[in-house]
Amino acid sequence: MSFTGSVMVFLGTVVAISVTGVMMPGPVTAATIAKGCRSKWAGIHIALGHAVVEFPTIALVALGFSAVLQDRWVGAGIGLLGGAVLVFMGASMVLSRGGVVGRLRGARAAGSGGAAGSGGGGRGAGRAPAGPDPFPYHPFVAGILTTASNPYYFIWWATLGAALTLNALELGLPVLVVFAALHWSTDLGWDAFLSYAVHSSRAFWNDRTFIAVFAFCGGVMVLFGIWFASTGVMTLLRG
Template structure:
């Protein structure tokens, strides 16, 4: 897989995670109500700080993994992708973006992004299953591959949370619930397809 393809994969996979309703999205909406459109980028910075630590830990750990374990990790990651994709498809029907958030003062967008990330069980489950498999794949191109994948991943976070904060700040730009649900369905399908691809890589068909 080329550097550009790794960056694109990082962006697409990152977008599917960023779009999932959760505490970081709520933190973005609250921050946008208090500090304007810059709430999204500032929440993203806190989220990136949390991910930066966990990426370094995983990358340092998997660099010493024997090659025989890597197919198993890819298999676990592929299965997790399919599971998360199914959950995304299941939850898309009733998903909605709401600006009806209490107006209590937030602790600060950067800190909110950090705390909502590390306190979310989905965050840890994702990085130690799907994330590990993706990092192993990106490391096939060395440090440049890892950097490309992470850059694409963080670009997706920054793009989505910035769009949300701009939409909240300028309500006329708010995505409709129908559009949001459609995006979630697309992301769910993409997750399932990526999961199938990882399983194929982990368990290739025997040669005749």
């Protein structure tokens, strides 16, 4: 097979693996859904935050640091710290979900008043809740936090991601750059689609739907956080 053919096959494999990976539910997905309630562009910002962690990770793996990520003590530390961060963020979201209703009704009332004055038909129901956000992190920051606190993100890059990175290096530095950009573009595409879909569907949501969405997203983060932290504890206990 020619060099060009080898590169195209490799990049096709990267797309297939990356797409299946980004569509798996996890902390980043939960954050994208939660922030998508407020902004249809949230997914783009979350993907940019994800890139802040991911591109340096790829560079470190290319330089041979994947063995560090495979160390059990490093993995345990990431699991404990990351799990604690996710539990805190998720619990905060769940505990503050009740305030969504009052803020949502206020936004609807304001929207109805504005519509009455302009003939807009009172489409305030499609607006995001006003006031403090139950998930009080900018989407860019949320992308960084949910990525960096996920130990399975690092496990992926220490194993399958490392294999792809080394294959890209064998094909040349330009291919490594294309690989990194292509892999991240699948994150960008999925996160952007998800937040846009969530934001566009808000017109059909009622009070309970908003509460359920925030409770679900927060619950997902808490469960993943407990899972990650317990895995770290078990690793430490095994010595």
